[in-house]
Every structure is written in structure tokens, then in C-alpha cells.
Amino acid sequence: MNPQEKTVTDAFHRLYYDGPEGEGQRFLQTRWMGVPTLKCPLDLWIYQELLHDIRPDLVIETGTHSGGSALFLAHLMDILGRGEVWTIDLHVYPDRPNHPRIRYFQGSSTDPKLLPAALKTRPADETRMVILDSDHSQAHVTRELALYAPHVSPGSYLIVEDTNVNGHPVYPEFGPGPAEAVQTFLATHPDFSVDTQCEKLLLSFNPGGYLRRQPA
Ligand SMILES: C[S@@+](CC[C@H](N)C(=O)[O-])C[C@H]1O[C@@H](n2cnc3c(N)ncnc32)[C@H](O)[C@@H]1O
Numbered sequence: 024m025n026p027q028e029k030t031v032t033d034a035f036h037r038l039y040y041d042g043p044e045g046e047g048q049r050f051l052q053t054r055w056m057g058v059p060t061l062k063c064p065l066d067l068w069i070y071q072e073l074l075h076d077i078r079p080d081l082v083i084e085t086g087t088h089s090g091g092s093a094l095f096l097a098h099l100m101d102i103l104g105r106g107e108v109w110t111i112d113l114h115v116y117p118d119r120p121n122h123p124r125i126r127y128f129q130g131s132s133t134d135p136k137l138l139p140a141a142l143k144t145r146p147a148d149e150t151r152m153v154i155l156d157s158d159h160s161q162a163h164v165t166r167e168l169a170l171y172a173p174h175v176s177p178g179s180y181l182i183v184e185d186t187n188v189n190g191h192p193v194y195p196e197f198g199p200g201p202a203e204a205v206q207t208f209l210a211t212h213p214d215f216s217v218d219t220q221c222e223k224l225l226l227s228f229n230p231g232g233y234l235r236r237q238p239a
Contacts, residue, residue, distance in 0.1 A: 024225065032225045033192040039063070039226065040193040050228070053091075056098070058120055060091025061156075062184075065224040067095060069233070070182075073152070073221070074099045077179050079106055080149035083142070085132035085167055086157035086184070087112035090119040097124040111138045112157070132157045133166045142174060150176045155201070156184035164204035172212065178238035181215060186232035205231060 024032065042048045050061050060067070074082075074096065082096050087110040100106035101124070111128035119127065130137045132155075153171045155164060164183060175181045183205050188197040209215060214237045221233035 024222075028225065036187065036192055036226055040187070040228075055091045055095040056120075058091040058094050058118075059089040060095060061088055062092055062095075063226060063228045065226050066228055067092075068224065069221050069227070070096065071099055073180055074103060074106070077150060077152060078103060079152040079176075079179065081145065081151045082106065082108045082154065083138065083151060083171060083174060084108060084110040084154045084156060085138075085171070086110075086155070087116070087119070087127060089116045090125070090127075092154075092156070093125050093127075094120045094122060097122040100124050109138060109141070133163065133170060135170065139170055139174075150179060152176075152179050152182070154182045154184065159185045159188060159197075159200045161199035161201070161203045164201045165207065168204060168208045172208070172215065172236075175215075175234075175236045177236055179236055180218070181234040181236065182229060183232040183234065184229055186230055187228045191230055202231060205234070209234070 039049050050063060053060050053062065053064065084093055087093060093108045093110045096108045106124060108125045109128065110125065111130065111132050113131060115129055128138050151174050153175050155167045172181055183201045186202040186205060188194040189200045189202060191202050215234045217231050218233045218235040222230060
């Protein structure tokens with residue numbers, strides 16, 4: 024992105040993220056098949072492209088909220104004819120969608136006795152993708168990266184959501200968050216790198232957050 028494109032995109036990002044005055048944040052008004060989905064639709068399009076290319080057997084998602092993103096992934100998997108979503112949240116939100124490809128876990132994403140323990144029951148050679156979208160503090164994302172990065176299959180993706188906060192370019196008062204956790208992680212994990220192609224649609228809530236694991 025050249026500097027002029029970045030200026031325009033960042034201005035639209037702030038408008039989109041914060042919403043026009045009095046109208047509220049756009050991502051809080053976004054739904055997939057009626058279910059609240061706290062994502063930028065352009066990122067969901069990229070998810071679609073990644074699922075098509077990677078065809079994961081399992082997507083691990085931290086941060087379920089209402090289940091909109093899990094349902095979106097499950098519906099794509101219906102089209103592709105393969106895959107499951109395992110998603111974990113501290114809370115059970117009302118009217119969470121039921122879908123045979125979705126398995127819900129309740130508790131903290133960083134509790135090794137919950138989702139990470141359950142992963143031991145699955146075939147080690149399956150293709151997995153990971154999406155981190157729970158507590159966005161740097162400390163929490165750092166713990167999640169340590170727990171879940173080893174589960175990303177070679178050639179597949181680790182998506183760190185909301186790297187846009189803390190002034191990248193929105194919510195400057197957030198404090199160190201996902202982007203700062205990613206920076207530290209990449210310095211010690213040379214098998215992962217940022218796939219900037221995933222930012223080709225210009226607006227993304229995850230700038231620098233689409234990490235690809237080197238193919239085997
Ligand atoms: C941004 S929302 C997830 C949005 C959802 N993935 C979507 O796209 O619609 C973040 C969620 O993380 C959950 N959360 C916060 N801390 C958590 C933790 N330690 N472990 C698991 N979930 C957590 C919150 O309850 C909240 O529902």
C-alpha cells in the first residue's frame with residue numbers, strides 16, 4: 024500500500040470501526056445468518072479464500088461471543104464438504120447457533136486442561152488453522168500464541184484478530200495488544216511470517232495478523 028492509499032484506508036478504517044457519530048460501531052451491527060459476528064466483512068472474505076485453499080480438518084477459534092464467526096466457518100465447511108470448528112469462550116452467550124460442525128467449549132482459552140487437552144484426542148496429522156479472537160491484551164495473546172501456534176499445520180494459518188487496536192490505526196488508548204504480541208512472537212518463531220496478501224482488500228481488522236506457517 025502506498026502512503027496515499029494508507030492515508031485513505033486508515034481514515035475509512037477509523038470511520039468504519041468507530042461508526043459515524045451517533046450510529047455506533049459497524050462491527051457490532053454485523054450479522055451472519057442473523058447471528059452477531061464481530062468481524063469486518065472484508066476479513067470474512069479472506070477467511071473464505073483461506074478455507075478454500077487450506078481445506079482445514081479443524082479450525083480452532085478462541086473467543087466465541089455469539090457464535091457468528093463459528094457459524095460462518097461451519098457454513099463454508101458445509102460447502103467444502105469437510106472440517107469442524109472448535110471454539111472456546113469464558114461465557115455462554117444466549118441463542119448460540121447449533122451446527123453439527125461446531126463444538127463449543129466453556130472456560131479460558133489459556134487453560135491447558137480445556138481445549139488444548141481435548142486436541143490430544145484428534146489425529147495429529149490433520150490440517151488445522153487457528154484464530155485468536157478472545158482477550159486482546161498483549162499478555163493474553165502471548166499466552167495463546169504459545170499454546171496454539173504449535174497446532175497450526177505447516178502451510179496453514181494462525182490468524183491473530185484485532186491487531187488494529189492500540190493505534191494500528193484505531194483505538195489508540197487500548198494499550199499493548201495483539202499487534203505487540205505478534206511482534207514478539209515473530210522474533211522467536213522464524214517458521215511463521217506475515218502474509219500481506221491477506222490484506223489485499225485494503226481494510227482489515229488484522230493488519231500484520233495473518234501469519235502463515237512455513238510449508239513442510
Ligand atoms: C471479540 S469477541 C469474539 C468474537 C467472535 N469470534 C466473532 O467474530 O463474532 C471476544 C470474546 O472473547 C471472550 N473472552 C475473553 N477472555 C477470554 C478468555 N480468557 N478465554 C476465552 N474467551 C475469552 C469474550 O467473552 C468474548 O466473547
